[in-house]
Amino acid sequence: MEERRAKRLKISRGEDDYMAGNIIEIELHNFMTFDHLICKPGSRLNLVIGPNGSGKSSLVCAIALALGGEPNLLGRATSVGAYVKRGEESGYIKISLRGDTKEEKITVTRKIDTRNKSEWLFNGKVVPKKDVLEIIQRFNIQVNNLTQFLPQDRVCEFAKMTPIQLLEETEKAVGDPQLPVQHRALVEKSRELKKIECAVEKNGDTLNQMKALNAEQEKDVERVRQREELLAKVESMKKKLPWLKYDMKKAEYIEVKELEKDAKKKLNEAASTLNDLSKPIEAKKQEKKLLDAKCKKFLSLMNDNGKRRMEFLDKANQAGVQVQGKYKEMEDLRRQEQSRQQRILKAREDLAAAESDLLNLPAYEPPKSELERLVAQILELRAHANQKRVQKSEKEKLLTQNKLTLRQCMDRLKDMENKNNKLLHALKNSGAEGIFQAYQWLQQHRHELNKEVYGPVLLEVNVSNRAHANYLEGQVSYYIWKSFITQDAGDRDFLVKNLKSFDVPVLNFVSNDSRQKEPFQISEEMHALGISARLDQVFDAPSAVKEVMASQFGLEHSYIGSKETDQKADEVSKLGILDFWTPENHYRWSVSRYGGHVSASVESVNQSRLLLCSTDVGEIDRLRSRKKELEELIAEMEDNLKSLLTEERLLEEKEAELQKQREEIINNIAIEKRKRREMENRVSHRKTRIASIEKEDDLDTAMSKLVDQAASLNLQRFKYTIEIKNLLAEAVSHKWSYAENHMASIEFDAKIREMEINLKQHEKLAEQASLHYENCKYEVENRRKQLLDAKRHAESIAVITPELEKEFLEMPTTVEELQAAIQDNIAQANSILFLNQNILQEYEHRQKQIEAIATKLEADQKELKRCLAEIDALKEYWLPTLRNLVAQINETFSHNFQEMAVAGEVSLDEHNTDFDRFGILIKVKFRVKRKSRSLLALSACPLENDDLDESLRQAGKLEVLSAHHQSGGERSVSTILYLVSLQDLTNCPFRVVDEINQGMDPINERKMFQQLVRAASQLNTPQCFLLTPKLLPDLEYSEACSILNIMNGPWIDEPSKVWSSGECWGTVTGLVGGENQC
DSSP states (O other), X not given: OOOOOOOOOOOOOOTTSOOTTOEEEEEEEEETTEEEEEEOOOSSEEEEEOOXXXXXXXXXXXXXXXXXXXXXXXXXXXXXXXXXXTTOSEEEEEEEEEOSSSSOEEEEEEEEETTSOEEEEETTEEOOHHHHHHHHHHTTOOTTOTTTEEOGGGHHHHHHOOHHHHHHHHHHHBSOTHHHHHHHHHHHHHHHHHHHHHHHHHHHHHHHHHHHHHHHTHHHHHHHHHHXXXXXXXXXXXXXXXXXXXXXXXXXXXXXXXXXXXXXXXXXXXXXXHHHHHHHHHHHHHHHHHHHHHHHHHHHHHHHHHHHHHHHHHHHHHHHHHHHHHHHHHHHHHHHHHHHHHHHHHHHHHHHHHHHXXXXXXXXXXXXXXXXXXXXXXXXXXXXXXXXXXXXXHHHHXXXXXXXXXXXXXXXXXXXXXXXXXXXXXXXXXXXXXXXXXXXXXXXXXXXXXXXXXXOXXXXXXXXXXXXXXXXXXXXXXXXXXXXXXXXXHHHHHHHHHHGGGXXXXXXXXXXXXXXXXXXXXXXXXXHTTOOEEGGXXXXXXXXXXXXXXXXXXXXXXXXXXXXXXHTHHHHHHTTOOEEEOSSEEEEEEEOTXXXXXXXXXXEOOOOSSGXXXXXXXXXXXXXXXXXXXXXXXXXXXXXXXXXXXXXXXXXXXXXXXXXXXXXXXHHHHHHHHHHHHHHHHHHHHHXXXXXXXXXXXXXXXXXXXXXXXXXXXXXXXXXXXXHXXXXXXXXHHHHHHHHHXXXXXXXXXXXXXXXXXXXXXXXXXXHHHHHHHHHHHHHHHHHHHHHHHXXXXXXXXXXXXXXXXXXXXXXXXXXXXXXXXXXXXXHHHTOOOSOTTHHHHHHHHHHHHHHHHHHHHHHHHHHHHHHHHHHHHHHHHHHHHHHHHHHHHHHHHHHHHHXXXXXXXEEEOOTTOGGGOEEEEEEEOOOOGGGTHHHHXXXXXXXXXXXXXXXXXXXXXXXXXXXXXXXXHHHHHHHHHHHHHHTXXXXXXXXXXXXXTTOOHHHHHHHHHHHHHHHTSTTOOEEXXXXXXXXXXXXXXXXXXXXXXXXXXXXXHHHHHTTTOOOHHHHHHHTTSOOOO
8 A cells, every 4th residue: 555645734824924823023021131122023034143142042042932942942051031131120021913814913921020930911911821821822832842933942852852852842743733642542542452462471371370280189189178078067067066956945945934914814803802892991991081081170170279268268368367457556556655655755865965065065276377378388399399290291201112122123134134135046056156155153252253254245335226236236246245344364264164064255354545546526427328327326334345247257347337338338338438338238249369360259138136135234233333333322221210219219108107197187186176066066966857747647646547448448358258168169179070080090990901901811822923923934934035045046157047957957857866877977088198288279269260360361352453453544644644754854954065065864663563673863974984975076077866876875875863973063964954844844843053053064064055045035034043153255145035134232322213113124215214125
């Protein structure tokens, strides 16, 4: 069957000579070397020319990134942010593609920034990346295919491509789009085929081996099966044995079940008799209950009657008592009249005696002058005491204020010392493990030092501004913060000896009074540049500490600036300032000692880790001094307060003595006044008593009243007696009724007792019947459990099935006979001996494996046929099409090489069904033997191509294209000619090749260029971009060629404005007034 030859693809071009998917405009902004660029390439061959570094490859990068490519595809940078022009934050790439018609213009824009973020726009609208990729796939643009897109940094990758990779890329770039899909399917199917073939072969060998082993063991297996049949019969007999025992237990259970039925019948008869006897007893009890209720009612009425009689009796007794009281009051009135006359006489005698005592009482004159003198002295002493109290109150108030101030001072000092602990902790956390012990040792041994010792330095430095703390900590080395500073050599040696184990530095400061400090002044130039201070002026510390830090770290030459200083850093250095800080950076300039060269460094400012919680050491000293002053002042004020208290106590004692004398005189005056007032009151009282006695009621009126009250009470007593008489008659009636009902209840009790005695006799008989029934029931339950246990035991050994039941019928029917049969069969089984105990299991297991492997082998053979059929079906279309395609490529490739007077061919490397090893081989021959040099001259003669090719083949053997056989220039020629060979067959809209002509000799480069021009002039050729830093002189061009010159340099600004719109030279010359030439 003759292979079908692939047809050349037809590409439709519009009136503008562009075809769908061609790039018609490229616009770059802040991209790599370009600020802004607009380029309008031609529809055929575009020669992008410019010196190295001018930005030619930037166009390649722009096309790849804008059309969905990733940065690592270009071999330059791995992140998209690296393609933004240096010094800029963002940029964009805009590619305009021709649509299916001249009027349709497709614009793809990709915005990028230094944060590696991208934003995609399609025709000016923001869209996701997948929408852009769909447009690109629509035109079959493959920027990751080296046969379509070959950037400068990946040229070597094309040369390194294996024949397999070259075939894959060629299938993607040219020919039927189904070719790569079918190729991948064939590769997968071939791998699957190999796995299936290996499985079929392996399973066939295994199956034969297992069948041979089983054939050898069949006799031994038969003997094993005979023995197992005997043992199986024994097991069946053992299964019947518990069922025979179960039948015996079942017979016993049925027997005791009958006994239980008889006992239950007797129990029911006894229960019926008891029921018949208990009913009359219940009726009698109900009648007795009614009689008891009547008795209870009459008893309640009797009790109520008794209570009422007792109430009336109590009332009658109370009335009698009241009558007797009235009679007694009458008698008392008669006796009281006699006593009243006697009391009147006695009261008059007492009044006369009291008036006599009042007249005989002597007059008393109080000592007023003595009282006035004592009062004056008391007031004077009280005034002095009040004055002392006021002084004491003022002293106490002042003392309280001073104590409060002292407490506040101590709290403040404690807080400051706690800050020292925080600083010590910060040093410890930063690596100074022994700083606490060193600090405590210094505090304990300060009295042994000659001069003041400072340290750690971090505790001595106080920085109020956070930013200044960042600068100072960045300027000063870490070791200085944990250092101790002495001012005496002896102190230094003493500290070094004792603090050595704590790993802290000890520095000795020697004062230099002759050293003159530079006065700090901010000049107008510094102020204009944002310089505000010098680093040695922004913190407080003891002079020794400050001098050490300044001398060690150049604080007097380090300045502090602002954000404005950041912008004018270069101008600051011109003022001679070689070290300064800004909120963001630390700038330093250094001068080489040898060549005098100046180098600069810029570092970011780090946050302070130690100084942010620094303490003012001077403040601590002031607080300690203030604490001592307050303590002395409080002690002095407490002594003064004690003396005032003593004086106040003496004045109060004197005042108390005088007050006591005054009170004694006042008491005497009061006693005399009280005596006279008591006598006057006694006289007045006795006169009043006489008048009250004389006003008492007379005897006749009181007696009359008492007689009336006694008569009323006697009448009430009579009424109560009549009520008691009536209640007694009612009580007798109730008593009689109660006695009758009570006697009837007693008779019912006797009858009920007789009937209950008879009932108890029958209850004993019923209990005996119940006990017998319970015993039978217990025995039945016990037998039932034994039966269930026997059944469970039998079922655990074997469940009776129809097959097992048939076997049981053939076995002995008694336990003894069955046990004897079991022993006989065991003896027969033991008489059969064999060596391999597991031979039957091995045989059966192997038989199962044989069946499984046979099934698997049959399935694999079917799968093998199916896979071969699928491969043949795919291969029937793919391989002839691929051979035809490679033949066309070879035809063009060989023709192009013949025109260059060298030999070359492209062939398909086939490997039967190993489709993953299929590849395209490029074979070339650039050098021939010396004796065949004359054949190269024949290329100028009018020979046929086939004759020339045959001559070259004879002159030397073709070699596969590789770095081992060809030079770089020869590989470049082969690469570009292979790409040219694909142009007639490709269905992509454009192709990009970057600096492929580098390394070629002038002859090959000229011939290569002629091939490109010829290919570009053909109708079906896609748009092509060839980037090169140079071209040979006197090359032949055609109208299909467009020259894109890229220039860069300091004098390009003005000319670039003319080409800012991206127009061609002819348009530009028309704009400036010249002739319109292309």
